[in-house]
Amino acid sequence: MSRPAADTAVQLPRRYWPADQVDRILRQTLSYTLDADLSDLTAPERLVVAELVEVGWNLDRVYRDQLHHQALRSREKLAELHEDLGRPARTRDLLRLYDQFQGPIVTTLENDLVPFLPVDGFTKGKSFYPWAIERDEIDDFLGEHPERREGLLGLHTVVRRTKPVALRRDLRTLRRHPELAALHPGLEATLQALAAVPEREAFYAVPFSIAWPTEILEASRRLSVSAAAIESQEPDTAAYLRQRARDLLTDDNEAGDAAWVRGQVGRLDAVIGAYEVYDDDLFGAKASFGTTLLLRDEAATAILQTELARLQEIEAALPYESRRSVRTDIPVVSVNVLAAFGAGRTAGAEILPNDPVLMRKYGRKILIRRNLYTHADAFARVQARWKATVFPDHADDLTPAGRYQQVVWHEIGHYLGPDTDRSGRSLEVTLQAECSPIEELKAELVSQFATNQLRTMGLVNDAEARAVAASAVLSSLRPVRPLRFQPYPTLWLMELNYFLEHGFLVYEAGGLGIRYDRHPEVVEGMLTEVLAIQEDGSRQRAAEFISRYSGWDDRHIALARAMQAAERYRYLNDRYGLLEDGAGALATAG
Numbered sequence: 001m002s003r004p005a006a007d008t009a010v011q012l013p014r015r016y017w018p019a020d021q022v023d024r025i026l027r028q029t030l031s032y033t034l035d036a037d038l039s040d041l042t043a044p045e046r047l048v049v050a051e052l053v054e055v056g057w058n059l060d061r062v063y064r065d066q067l068h069h070q071a072l073r074s075r076e077k078l079a080e081l082h083e084d085l086g087r088p089a090r091t092r093d094l095l096r097l098y099d100q101f102q103g104p105i106v107t108t109l110e111n112d113l114v115p116f117l118p119v120d121g122f123t124k125g126k127s128f129y130p131w132a133i134e135r136d137e138i139d140d141f142l143g144e145h146p147e148r149r150e151g152l153l154g155l156h157t158v159v160r161r162t163k164p165v166a167l168r169r170d171l172r173t174l175r176r177h178p179e180l181a182a183l184h185p186g187l188e189a190t191l192q193a194l195a196a197v198p199e200r201e202a203f204y205a206v207p208f209s210i211a212w213p214t215e216i217l218e219a220s221r222r223l224s225v226s227a228a229a230i231e232s233q234e235p236d237t238a239a240y241l242r243q244r245a246r247d248l249l250t251d252d253n254e255a256g257d258a259a260w261v262r263g264q265v266g267r268l269d270a271v272i273g274a275y276e277v278y279d280d281d282l283f284g285a286k287a288s289f290g291t292t293l294l295l296r297d298e299a300a301t302a303i304l305q306t307e308l309a310r311l312q313e314i315e316a317a318l319p320y321e322s323r324r325s326v327r328t329d330i331p332v333v334s335v336n337v338l339a340a341f342g343a344g345r346t347a348g349a350e351i352l353p354n355d356p357v358l359m360r361k362y363g364r365k366i367l368i369r370r371n372l373y374t375h376a377d378a379f380a381r382v383q384a385r386w387k388a389t390v391f392p393d394h395a396d397d398l399t400p401a402g403r404y405q406q407v408v409w410h411e412i413g414h415y416l417g418p419d420t421d422r423s424g425r426s427l428e429v430t431l432q433a434e435c436s437p438i439e440e441l442k443a444e445l446v447s448q449f450a451t452n453q454l455r456t457m458g459l460v461n462d463a464e465a466r467a468v469a470a471s472a473v474l475s476s477l478r479p480v481r482p483l484r485f486q487p488y489p490t491l492w493l494m495e496l497n498y499f500l501e502h503g504f505l506v507y508e509a510g511g512l513g514i515r516y517d518r519h520p521e522v523v524e525g526m527l528t529e530v531l532a533i534q535e536d537g538s539r540q541r542a543a544e545f546i547s548r549y550s551g552w553d554d555r556h557i558a559l560a561r562a563m564q565a566a567e568r569y570r571y572l573n574d575r576y577g578l579l580e581d582g583a584g585a586l587a588t589a590g
Helices: 005-009 019-026 043-067 071-084 089-101 135-144 146-152 164-176 178-183 187-196 213-230 235-250 254-262 298-308 311-317 356-362 376-389 400-415 427-457 462-476 487-501 516-536 539-548 554-566 577-581 583-587
Strands: 029-034 105-107 113-115 157-161 203-207 268-274 289-296 332-342 349-352 365-369 505-508 511-514 571-576
Touching: 019 089, 029 332, 029 376, 029 577, 043 071, 043 213, 043 268, 043 289, 043 332, 043 577, 071 089, 089 105, 135 146, 146 157, 146 203, 157 164, 164 178, 164 187, 178 235, 187 203, 213 235, 213 268, 235 254, 235 268, 254 349, 254 356, 298 332, 311 427, 332 400, 332 571, 332 577, 349 400, 365 400, 376 400, 376 462, 376 554, 400 427, 400 462, 427 462, 427 487, 427 516, 427 539, 462 487, 462 511, 462 516, 487 505, 487 516, 487 539, 487 554, 516 539, 571 577
Parallel strands: 029 571, 332 365
Antiparallel strands: 105 113, 157 203, 268 289, 289 332, 349 365, 505 511
């Protein structure tokens, strides 16, 4: 990446990354734009899109603050520096890096998590907990106060140290916003009682709406505006947006989830709120905020519905003791992404809600981002990794359609298999920090298992099934060794090692051969072990299984080097035509 000669003389304060380090990341970043045809949107739909973009930006600020307590201020300072220096390439590129990684912590090419701005380093608890706290300190407190576990480890709460300055701030928020105080009865009295006791308990928790009132109240207001705009055209969509506006203030997703899953939401859809816990590397308990705007792909959705008619047969074939009766009319929708913010940028698909109680009451809804997986530039990036590691006769096995199909059934895979252990306990409770990697591994394996079942049923041909298997192998190929707390890279490494151990993959001379005839048996074998872990509800057994199959040796190093040598891009940076064109025009266009 070239830069004007004058930029080389720009001097920045200490601890801002130098140009060569920034360039090293940006040179290996593929930026591409996701577009969708919005020309036939109605006037109410255009207004809803414009309002939801603003909701997205508000919750995006919360997300970045959730990830790092200095994220917002550090970007403000960088932007001020950029203007003061006359907008040179040095600060422009640092701003690009910040926006790509959604904060001041970058994942390097060596998979290290380090700051590139003058901020505190990476910490597992992010801003969900007191900064840089160790898990043992909270574990010890909960051991003495088990009755506090639900509040402190709640999905939508922030944990604070019980200090006068924190209590005063939260009480001030409740007094300034009586609507929030009314929606959280008893909270103000609890905080007042804590403030009045000299020897206070070490920690307390407040809901997200109290921690980030400005952004959340504004997002709620705009959701209400959106609901009113679309009411006459799409009453079920309006009901969802209206309920979600309240959910943000009550810190409870139930009303909005019920309206979203069971209602007939129109072609314009959105995922809004805090759901996934992947950013909480301390306990895996806290959800991150995200917003995604989506447009239904009717033709692709119709194909999915044909496959779903056989869902109960696939559940019945799964290798585990319990047998569930599953709905075959679950809403599975193929969509094109219009824009994504916060945690929504990191997802390739959604299956929500995650809460077992809400799942039992309302079921789940699955959204697959088709334009993300079929984009030519994005596919070319992973195809280079594929061809660098597999034997030449497998070079054409990987296809965009196979990647899309694998993700479809990964998400459906979350719907199948056990949702509690044999005692009826939630897997989040029993497996704790091991729940995410084990659950995601189950979904990854069910995706392949289901495709093999569909092939037997005649709904998928041999080439299509092979493409799904190839996509799973692609995911398992890691250009750097995963960190243990990274759930997706860890489970993919586990798959690679299991596949090698059981002969589906064969390593020779730095490359991989694929024995597709072994695929059904090997996938079923690994899936059997994973489902048994979930039914047992044993965190120890889960940890031992993860440890057993997350090893890294000379074979992995050789494959990683081959990928690194072949890849032009390590990172993806999704951009959205809607945001580049300016969503504000949507409110008045047409």
